Amino acid sequence: MSDTPAIELRDVIKRFGETPAVDRVSLQIGDGEFFSLLGPSGCGKTTTLRMIAGFEYPSSGEMLIHGRSMATIPPHRRPVNTVFQSYALFPHMSVEQNVAFGLQMQRLPKQEIAPRVSEALELVRLGHLAQRRPNQLSGGQQQRVALARALVNQPEVLLLDEPLGALDQKLRKEMQLELKSLQHRVGITFIFVTHDQEEALTMSDRIAVMNQGKVLQVGSPTEIYERPTCRFVADFIGETNFIDGEVVESDGGYSSIVTPDGLRLRGLAPRTLPAGSAATLSIRPEKLRLTTLEQAGPEQVAALPVSVELVSYIGSDTRITVRLNEQRTLDVWEQNRRSTLDRNAYWQPGEQALLFCPPDNALVLAE
Amino acid sequence: MRLYWPSEQGSAASSSCKRTKEECRLAFDLIERTRVQRDRRNLMALLLPGLLWLLLFFALPLLIILLYSFIVSGPRGNLIWQATVGNYTDLFTRAIYLNAYLRSIWISLLTTLICLLLGYPLALFIVRQPPHVRTLLLFLVLIPFWTNFLVRIYAWQIILANNGLINSSLRALGFAPIQLLNTEGATLIGLVYGDLPFMVLPLYAAIDRFDFTLMEAAADLGASRRQAFLRVMVPLTMPGIVAGSVLVFIPTLGQFVVSELLGGAKVDYLGNLIQRLFLRSNPPNWPLGSAMAIVMMLLLLAFILWYFRISREEDR
Numbered sequence: 235m236s237d238t239p240a241i242e243l244r245d246v247i248k249r250f251g252e253t254p255a256v257d258r259v260s261l262q263i264g265d266g267e268f269f270s271l272l273g274p275s276g277c278g279k280t281t282t283l284r285m286i287a288g289f290e291y292p293s294s295g296e297m298l299i300h301g302r303s304m305a306t307i308p309p310h311r312r313p314v315n316t317v318f319q320s321y322a323l324f325p326h327m328s329v330e331q332n333v334a335f336g337l338q339m340q341r342l343p344k345q346e347i348a349p350r351v352s353e354a355l356e357l358v359r360l361g362h363l364a365q366r367r368p369n370q371l372s373g374g375q376q377q378r379v380a381l382a383r384a385l386v387n388q389p390e391v392l393l394l395d396e397p398l399g400a401l402d403q404k405l406r407k408e409m410q411l412e413l414k415s416l417q418h419r420v421g422i423t424f425i426f427v428t429h430d431q432e433e434a435l436t437m438s439d440r441i442a443v444m445n446q447g448k449v450l451q452v453g454s455p456t457e458i459y460e461r462p463t464c465r466f467v468a469d470f471i472g473e474t475n476f477i478d479g480e481v482v483e484s485d486g487g488y489s490s491i492v493t494p495d496g497l498r499l500r501g502l503a504p505r506t507l508p509a510g511s512a513a514t515l516s517i518r519p520e521k522l523r524l525t526t527l528e529q530a531g532p533e534q535v536a537a538l539p540v541s542v543e544l545v546s547y548i549g550s551d552t553r554i555t556v557r558l559n560e561q562r563t564l565d566v567w568e569q570n571r572r573s574t575l576d577r578n579a580y581w582q583p584g585e586q587a588l589l590f591c592p593p594d595n596a597l598v599l600a601e
Numbered sequence: 602m603r604l605y606w607p608s609e610q611g612s613a614a615s616s617s618c619k620r621t622k623e624e625c626r627l628a629f630d631l632i633e634r635t636r637v638q639r640d641r642r643n644l645m646a647l648l649l650p651g652l653l654w655l656l657l658f659f660a661l662p663l664l665i666i667l668l669y670s671f672i673v674s675g676p677r678g679n680l681i682w683q684a685t686v687g688n689y690t691d692l693f694t695r696a697i698y699l700n701a702y703l704r705s706i707w708i709s710l711l712t713t714l715i716c717l718l719l720g721y722p723l724a725l726f727i728v729r730q731p732p733h734v735r736t737l738l739l740f741l742v743l744i745p746f747w748t749n750f751l752v753r754i755y756a757w758q759i760i761l762a763n764n765g766l767i768n769s770s771l772r773a774l775g776f777a778p779i780q781l782l783n784t785e786g787a788t789l790i791g792l793v794y795g796d797l798p799f800m801v802l803p804l805y806a807a808i809d810r811f812d813f814t815l816m817e818a819a820a821d822l823g824a825s826r827r828q829a830f831l832r833v834m835v836p837l838t839m840p841g842i843v844a845g846s847v848l849v850f851i852p853t854l855g856q857f858v859v860s861e862l863l864g865g866a867k868v869d870y871l872g873n874l875i876q877r878l879f880l881r882s883n884p885p886n887w888p889l890g891s892a893m894a895i896v897m898m899l900l901l902l903a904f905i906l907w908y909f910r911i912s913r914e915e916d917r
C-alpha cells in the first residue's frame with residue numbers, strides 16, 4: 235500500500251453533453267493526505283468527487299483506488315465514504331441508526347456494531363444525542379452525524395463535498411479545526427471540496443486548483459499562494475496586483491518586463507520567457523513596500539514615486555491604494571505593527587511616497 | 602431568562618419591574634384566550650354544514666342499517682320488528698356467506714398487491730421525468746376518469762369477449778381462442794384497471810417528496826440497490842403506500858359491478874350478495890343484507906387500523 239497512491243486519476247474526462255465538466259484531470263493523492271479540490275462554482279469539483287465515489291463514471295480515462303481500477307466497481311463496493319453537502323442523513327432513523335447503517339450493510343454482528351457506533355459518536359462528541367432524529371439536530375450537529383456515519387466504516391478515503399458550506403462563519407471556523415484534528419487522529423485520506431480559498435489554505439496538505447474542468451495547479455498551500463504558476467491561480471487565491479507588459483530580459487530565473495506606460499519591473503520567472511513575449515507581473519499587496527520620501531535609503535531596487543490615493547484602516551492592517559500615473563493604481567497592505575493613535579504614523583491620502591517592488595516577491599507569469 | 606432581570610438583589614425597582622411583568626403576562630393571557638375562543642367559534646361555524654351533511658347522509662343511514670340487521674325478515678320480504686341476532690349467526694354459519702367474505706378479502710388483497718407492484722414503478726418512472734413530461738404522464742393517468750366507469754368496463758367486455766379484440770387477434774394468428782370473459786381473471790383485470798390511478802397518485806405524491814440523494818448516501822454506505830430501496834425508499838414513501846393501498850382496498854371489498862360484468866356473476870362476492878339481498882332476491886332480505894354490510898364495515902375498519910399500525914412500525 236505504501237507506494238501506490240490512495241487515489242489516482244489518469245486523464246479523466248467527464249462529459250455531460252458537449253462540454254466536458256471534467257477535462258483531462260490527472261491526480262495522485264497519497265495515503266493519509268488532506269487533499270483539497272478548490273475552484274469557482276461549476277468548475278467540476280463535485281463531478282470529480284462523484285466519480286471517485288462511483289455515482290458517475292468517467293467518459294474516458296482511468297480512476298484507481300490503491301492501484302485497483304474502479305471502472306466496473308459500483309459505489310456500494312468502493313472503499314470510500316462520502317459526507318454530502320446536504321448531509322443526506324436518513325430522516326426516518328435515529329442518529330444511532332444512521333451511523334450503524336454502513337456496518338449493518340457489511341453484515342457485521344450486532345455485538346460488534348454497537349460499540350463501534352458509540353465510539354464513532356464519541357469521536358464527534360455526539361454520544362448524548364444518539365437517540366435523536368436528524369430533524370431534531372442543529373446544522374453543526376447534523377454535519378457531525380454525517381461525519382460519524384462515514385468514518386465508522388473506516389473507509390480508505392473520505393470524500394467531503396463542501397461539508398461546511400451550510401454552517402455560519404463561527405461554527406465553520408470551529409469545524410475546520412475539528413475536522414483537521416480528526417483527520418490527524420484517524421489517519422484516513424481526506425478529499426475535501428471547497429470553493430473557499432481560506433478554508434483550503436488552512437486545512438490542506440495539498441490543494442488542486444480547478445477551473446472549467448481543468449486542474450491548473452497542484453501544490454502545498456504555500457506553493458499555491460507564493461508560487462502560482464498561472465494568472466488564474468494567482469487571482470483566485472488571495473489578492474494580487476497584476477501588471478501587464480512585455481518581457482525585455484530573462485536571466486537566472488528572473489525576468490524583466492516593460493509596461494506600455496513605461497514601468498520596468500523585475501520578478502521571479504517560474505519558466506524562462508523569451509524576450510518580446512507578453513507577460514504579467516503579479517505581486518501581492520502585502521509584499522509591496524511603501525516608504526516616505528525621507529526614509530528612502532540606498533536601495534538595490536528602483537523606487538517608484540507614487541501618491542497615496544485611498545487609505546482604509548481595518549485594524550490589523552492598513553490597506554492603501556497608490557497611484558503611479560494616470561492609468562495605473564496598485565494596492566499595498568501594511569501591517570499595523572505599532573500601537574499608536576498618532577495620525578502621522580498612518581498614511582494620509584494625497585501624501586507622496588516611494589514604492590518598492592522587490593523582485594523576489596514578484597512573479598512574472600506567461601499569459 | 603435570568604439575564605433580562607439582573608436586579609435580583611431585591612431592590613424596590615426590581616420588584617415593581619416584576620409586578621409589571623406579571624401584569625403584562627395576564628393581559629397577554631387574556632388576549633390570547635379571547636383569540637382562541639373566537640377561533641373556536643369560527644371553526645364551529647365553518648364545520649357545521651359539513652357536520653350536518655355527515656349526520657344526515659352518513660350517520661343516520663348507518664344507524665338504520667344497524668337497526669335492520671337486528672330484526673327479522675318476513676316471508677314476503679317485509680320487516681318484522683322483532684329483535685334477533687339470527688342474521689349474524691346465519692352469516693357466520695352458512696358457507697355461502699363465509700365464502701363470499703373470504704373471496705372478497707382475497708381478491709381485494711390481490712388487487713391491492715398487483716396495483717402496488719404496477720403502480721410503484723410507474724409512479725417512480727413519472728417522478729424521474731423532466732417536469733413537462735411528468736405533467737403529461739400524470740394527465741394520461743387521469744384520462745380514464747373522463748369516461749363513466751361502467752362504459753369503460755363495457756369496453757373491457759369488448760376486449761375480452763370470445764369474439765373480442767384479443768381472441769380475434771389470436772384466431773387471426775392461428776391460435777386457439779381462450780376463455781377470458783366471465784372468469785375470475787377478468788374480474789381481477791377489471792379491478793386492477795379501475796383502481797390503478799388511485800394507487801399511482803398517492804405514490805406519486807410520496808415519491809415526489811423523496812430526496813434521491815438519500816439513495817446515493819445508502820449506496821455510499823454499502824447498500825445494494827435492493828437494500829437501499831427496502832431500507833430507505835420504502836419506509837420514506839410509506840405514507841403513499843398506505844394511502845394508495847387503503848384507497849384501493851376499501852372500494853374493492855364492496856364492489857359488485859366488475860365481477861358482474863366481467864366475471865359473469867359466476868361466483869359471489871360480498872358486494873354482489875348484498876346487492877342481491879336488497880334488490881334482486883325474491884323475497885328480498887333487508888335485515889340479512891344489513892348484517893352483511895355491517896360486518897363488512899367492521900372488517901374494513903379492522904384492516905385499516907391494522908395496516909396503519911404495521912406501517913407505522915415499519916417507519917420506526
Ligand SMILES: Nc1ncnc2c1ncn2[C@@H]1O[C@H](COP(=O)(O)OP(=O)(O)OP(=O)(O)O)[C@@H](O)[C@H]1O
Nearest residue numbers: 250254255273274275276277278279280281282429
Ligand atoms: N448531471 C449533470 N448533467 C449535466 N450537467 C452537469 C451535471 N452535473 C454537473 N454538470 C455540469 O458540470 C459542470 C461542473 O459541475 P460540478 O457540480 O462538478 O461543479 P462544482 O465545481 O461542484 O460547482 P459548485 O461549487 O457550484 O458545487 C457544471 O457546468 C454543471 O452544470
Ligand SMILES: [Mg+2]
Nearest residue numbers: 279280281395
Ligand atoms: Mg459542487
